Amino acid sequence: MIVVREYDWSRDLAGVEDVERRCEVGPSGKLSLFTDLLGDPLCRIRHSPSFIMLVAEMGTEKKEIVGMIRGCIKTVTCGIKLDSNHKPQNDTVKPLYTKLAYVLGLRVSPSHRRQGIGLKLVKMMEEWFRQNGAEYSYIATENDNQASVNLFTGKCGYSEFRKPSILVNPVYAHRVNLSRRVTVIKLDPVDAESLYRLRFSTNEFFPRDIDSVLNNELSLGTFVAVPRGSCYGSGSGAWPGSAKFLEYPPESWAVLSVWNCKDSFRLEVRGASRLKRVVAKTTRVVDKTLPFLKLPSIPSVFKPFGLHFMYGIGGEGPQAAKMVKSLCGHAHNLAKDGGCSVLATEVAGEEPLRRGIPHWKVLSCDEDLWCIKRLGEDYSDGAVGDWTNSPPGASIFVDPREF
Incomplete structure (x- = not known):
């Protein structure tokens, strides 16, 4: 039986670190990258306004951490405010904000994959997002990570949204x-x-x-x-x-x-x-x-x-x-x-x-893949409609707290 619950530092740290060590991350087909979180699994999300980490636990008597997921919520720009004629209000371009959730650090132990653990972690995380008022959720994954792409676009209802470059x-x-x-x-x-x-x-x-x-x-x-x-x-x-x-x-x-x-x-x-x-x-x-x-x-x-x-x-x-x-x-x-x-x-x-921007092509990723999902109605001031259908612009602002 699998139980998904909030991360507890006092009893889960060793299990989470063990899963991290067994899950190599990085573009497939290239050299594998192993991430060391310096003894703090929350370090990549704790600087966000609102965050949580969930773990998947298996077993009755001897419990084992077999997966984890991190998520955070913040308010970001999703467009510009327009009047009824689809022009900037008062001839001044002003940002239109929405409450956005971000999924990162999804890990499932290699020995427990293909058992629906990743899907269950994502669903539980999305429920927390909704309870905390998030209007959209997005994830970033390698463009050639087919397992991750299939999970989010095939089973979780996300759609491909932006393809930025990591230099x-x-x-x-x-x-x-x-x-x-x-x-x-x-x-x-x-x-x-x-x-x-x-x-x-x-x-x-x-x-x-x-x-x-x-x-x-x-x-x-x-x-x-x-x-x-x-x-x-x-x-x-x-x-x-x-x-x-x-x-x-x-x-x-x-x-x-x-x-x-x-x-x-x-x-x-x-x-x-x-x-x-x-x-x-x-x-x-x-x-x-x-x-x-x-x-x-x-x-x-x-x-x-x-x-x-x-x-x-x-x-x-x-x-x-x-x-x-x-x-x-x-x-x-x-x-x-x-x-x-x-x-x-x-x-x-x-x-x-x-x-x-100087960069080495062998170390860079020409197409990182961002996928997005609308969690509910858009309550933004001056609704932009469905952000998931908007065309990409020339620039994006990448929040360093989520890199």
């Missing part, structure tokens, strides 16, 4: 040189919040509680890149505040924020041959010995490693992609100083600024 770049042993034509400015959380709300709050999936994200201890800062010759790139004290900056912006500019995933979870690449390990180590030795050559090197990913995540990427102007490249270089150096092995981000498949 991953290694952190080299040398520091990346930044363009001398670009100035990078670090914003305080108040200014960062103002910038995002004023310019990016209508992006799909933008979190209404962006202030909580930017003020979180895992957020390492928000950075703006501007041309060095502009009035904002002339040195310290030149930043006028986000509102003034957006009123009189330079010809081109870009922004991104950095999130410290290293303190939440670690990854480990498994299944690599001895030859690949030797080649990777050789590149690191050469890079450390001759850093002035700026040779790309493969970090040590065959033991637990950490990563930094870049989010809130945006910008404007003909040189915006180059500005993003400078910000990614700055983020790379932060990751190097922080002892991380990779730098990652996730953007819409049609994101125009992605060409400025």
Whole structure:
């Protein structure tokens, strides 16, 4: 008999960690990635406004954890408010919010699969979502993970919704040189919040509680890149505040924020041959010995490693992609100083600024798959209708708390 109940740290931790160890995650056909949650199975959801973890338990006398699922709820942008003529209200584009639930971390012990445990966990999680007022639920899975896709689209009623790209770049042993034509400015959380709300709050999936994200201890800062010759790139004290900056912006500019995933979870690449390990180590030795050559090197990913995540990427102007490249270089150096092995981000498949984001194709995923389901009637202010049928936009806002 299978019982699904809420996770209890005092008695379930060992069982949950055992299932995690036996469930490798990562794109099939590539090297397997094992996730280490640093002794806290809730670490990937506890920073959300509302969250829960459920476990599936089997047995009568000797009970065994055979599966688990995590979920969280937040309010995000799902469109823009329109009047009866399908035009922005009062000629001003304003975000339309909805309460969205996210399913992540679904695991079933390999020895107990094909017994309906995953389906039961998802159904129980969706019931909790409904009880807490969520209007939609979505999941992210690898595009070629057929078992996961079949479960959610075939049995749970989800539909394919968005196909963003996960872009991953290694952190080299040398520091990346930044363009001398670009100035990078670090914003305080108040200014960062103002910038995002004023310019990016209508992006799909933008979190209404962006202030909580930017003020979180895992957020390492928000950075703006501007041309060095502009009035904002002339040195310290030149930043006028986000509102003034957006009123009189330079010809081109870009922004991104950095999130410290290293303190939440670690990854480990498994299944690599001895030859690949030797080649990777050789590149690191050469890079450390001759850093002035700026040779790309493969970090040590065959033991637990950490990563930094870049989010809130945006910008404007003909040189915006180059500005993003400078910000990614700055983020790379932060990751190097922080002892991380990779730098990652996730953007819409049609994101125009992605060409400025350095990444290795072998480490990246061109099509991550997001599936969505409508849980009930849409109670949003100025109803958008059924969000699941809306066409994709050029950009999305990926919440770092859910990566």
